[in-house]
Amino acid sequence: MSKAEAERIADGNVRCFTLFRVFFTARFYYPVYALLFLDFGLTLEQFGILNGIWAVTIVLSEVPSGALGDTIGRRTLLIVAGICMVVEMGVLLFAPIGGGALLFWLFAVNRIVSGLAEAAASGADEAITFDALQAADRAGEWGRVLERVQRDTSLAFFVAMLTGAAVYDPQLMRTAFEWFGIDATIRQEDLVKLPIALTLISGIVVLLTALRFREPPKAKEGAVLETLRRSWRQTFSAARWIWLTPLPFGIILAVMALDNVIRQFLTLASEYWKVIELPIASYGVIGSGMALLGLFVPRIAREMAERQSPLRNFVATFLCVFLGLLGLGFAIPYWGILPAVLIYVGMGLTNYFVSRYMNEAAPSEQRATVLSFRGLSTNVAYGTVSLLYSALIAGIKLGADRDDYSSDQAYQEAVFVDSLAWFPWYFLVAVGLVFLLQWLRFGGLKRGNEG
Numbered sequence: 001m002s003k004a005e006a007e008r009i010a011d012g013n014v015r016c017f018t019l020f021r022v023f024f025t026a027r028f029y030y031p032v033y034a035l036l037f038l039d040f041g042l043t044l045e046q047f048g049i050l051n052g053i054w055a056v057t058i059v060l061s062e063v064p065s066g067a068l069g070d071t072i073g074r075r076t077l078l079i080v081a082g083i084c085m086v087v088e089m090g091v092l093l094f095a096p097i098g099g100g101a102l103l104f105w106l107f108a109v110n111r112i113v114s115g116l117a118e119a120a121a122s123g124a125d126e127a128i129t130f131d132a133l134q135a136a137d138r139a140g141e142w143g144r145v146l147e148r149v150q151r152d153t154s155l156a157f158f159v160a161m162l163t164g165a166a167v168y169d170p171q172l173m174r175t176a177f178e179w180f181g182i183d184a185t186i187r188q189e190d191l192v193k194l195p196i197a198l199t200l201i202s203g204i205v206v207l208l209t210a211l212r213f214r215e216p217p218k219a220k221e222g223a224v225l226e227t228l229r230r231s232w233r234q235t236f237s238a239a240r241w242i243w244l245t246p247l248p249f250g251i252i253l254a255v256m257a258l259d260n261v262i263r264q265f266l267t268l269a270s271e272y273w274k275v276i277e278l279p280i281a282s283y284g285v286i287g288s289g290m291a292l293l294g295l296f297v298p299r300i301a302r303e304m305a306e307r308q309s310p311l312r313n314f315v316a317t318f319l320c321v322f323l324g325l326l327g328l329g330f331a332i333p334y335w336g337i338l339p340a341v342l343i344y345v346g347m348g349l350t351n352y353f354v355s356r357y358m359n360e361a362a363p364s365e366q367r368a369t370v371l372s373f374r375g376l377s378t379n380v381a382y383g384t385v386s387l388l389y390s391a392l393i394a395g396i397k398l399g400a401d402r403d404d405y406s407s408d409q410a411y412q413e414a415v416f417v418d419s420l421a422w423f424p425w426y427f428l429v430a431v432g433l434v435f436l437l438q439w440l441r442f443g444g445l446k447r448g449n450e451g
Contacts, residue, residue: 003136009214010136017129018149019209020078023202024085024121026156028164029195031287032280034271036168039192041098042107044271044412048390050104050111051267055383057115058122059376065119074128075213077120082207084117089200097189118379123371128215130359130367143305146355147298150348154294157287164195165284172281238369246442247310247361248370251354252377253437254314257430258321258350260381261423264389265328265343272328272420275413276336286337290344297348304349305356313353318431321346325424331417385426392419 029036037047065077088110095106133139166172170186177186242248265272273283304313320342327339354374362370396418405411 006132006136010132010138013129013132013213013215014145016209016213017125017145018152020121020125020206020213021149022153022156023205023209024081024125025153026160027195027202028160028167028198030157031161031165031283032168032195032270033266034268035274035280036192036195036270037107038271039097039189040095040107041100041103044393044416045390046104046107047267048386048393050107051386052383052390053108054111054115054118055379055386057112058119058379059383061116061119065122065124065372073215074124074131075210075215077124078128078210078213079207081117081121081124082203082210084113084120085203085206086200088113088117089196089203092196093193093200097192115379119372119375122375123367126355126359127367127371128213131215131364134364142359143302143356146352146359147302150298150352151295154292157290157294158292159288161287161290162284163198165281165287167191167194167198168283169279169281234366234369238366238373241363241366242370242373245361246438248358249441250314250434250438251310251357252374253434254318255350255354255374256377256381257427257434258314258317258346259378260385261325261427261430262321262343262347262350263382264385265325265340265423266347268416269340271416272331272336272340275331275417277333278337290341293341293344294348297345298352301349301352302356305353310353310357313349317346317349317353320349322424322427322431325427328423329417329421331420389419392422 034047037050038044042050068077091106091110091113095103095110097103099106129145130139130142133141133145168191170191173186173191177183242252269287270283273286274280278286301313304316308316324339324342324346327342328336330336330339358371358374359367393415396415400411400415400418402411405414
């Protein structure tokens with residue numbers, strides 16, 4: 001392949017990487033995620049179980065998909081991810097509101113297909129872009145490319161959060177219709193599927209973008225069975241490399257502790273905004289404001305990565321997240337938004353550090369597989385915590401007296417607030433285990449690839 005061709009592929013993949021990541025991650029139902037599930041007719045316990053199903057699906061398919069990406073091509077996996085995103089949104093559009101047992105199983109199908117999409121996309125978009133840059137002798141640009149993509153994704157989140165919350169608010173939609181001279185009666189149930197329909201459009205964009213990725217020509221893999229055998233060999237090879245190398249082993253442990261508790265809060269964020277007495281219309285503004293942090297956090301993270309060791313950077317991230325979780329437990333009306341800011345900052349720092357350190361450390365021939373182990377580990381932790389959260393809610397309800405509350409809503413909110421108080425102490429234990437396991441394996445977190 002000529003130098004000019006390598007340059008064209010690198011430039012094109014960087015553009016596709018931005019579009020793919022923006023439309024795949026910035027979904028219009030995010031600002032009302034928990035509320036949407038509950039408004040369909042699901043319970044808080046079912047919400048936790050469904051998130052567990054989603055995570056288990058990713059766990060079972062994450063590493064094989066990454067290994068297949070390293071053998072049959074990352075572009076193929078990205079196309080599969082786009083198809084799955086379209087299907088998962090289609091299932092929710094078909095699901096009846098208040099559909100009883102059928103509703104739960106349709107949501108289970110949605111969570112399984114969504115998990116397959118996440119597994120297929122996880123690491124493949126980064127790997128195909130990084131390899132294209134490396135082929136063009138531009139691997140040194142990866143840090144800045146990652147910074148730009150996170151910035152653009154944050155801007156997309158800004159738009160998605162504002163739009164998703166706005167189209168979910170009956171009063172705001174009635175006002176919008178009146179502005180156009182239309183007198184319409186709009187109820188909450190009329191709007192439940194609107195953010196899903198908008199996300200379906202995003203899914204179509206994701207699929208079209210996946211088709212535009214390019215990767216260097218690869219030798220024919222031969223029979224399917226041989227391809228699968230090679231994929232599993234790649235999987236075990238990547239697992240052995242992680243086990244023997246201090247930096248990626250420590251990063252996997254650190255991201256397991258950070259990611260699951262951050263994501264658990266993010267999936268419940270709309271319920272939290274409700275508990276601290278914020279109106280639905282403000283959820284999009286809040287989410288957009290949090291997304292705007294992505295304009296600044298990646299730059300701060302890049303400066304930290306260039307000046308500080310991975311150990312110091314992850315300790316700073318741990319502290320940021322712990323203080324945020326501690327503040328959430330108080331659920332202070334209005335002012336409860338401040339500790340949530342720390343959680344979002346911690347998420348941005350975690351995403352940047354993990355992507356940068358893992359891509360720089362991983363060998364090119366198994367990069368997608370190594371990145372899939374990152375997804376595998378985080379989703380093992382997230383799935384476990386989601387199921388534990390469902391058990392926690394059930395346990396709190398057993399110890400609470402429903403008659404002490406004036407309404408079902410007051411009872412549910414009290415149970416939810418009680419559950420938040422468990423978050424910081426769970427996280428403290430998880431972080432302690434990270435340092436213990438890293439010390440037992442290597443004697444500390446080192447930067448480098450030596451075994």
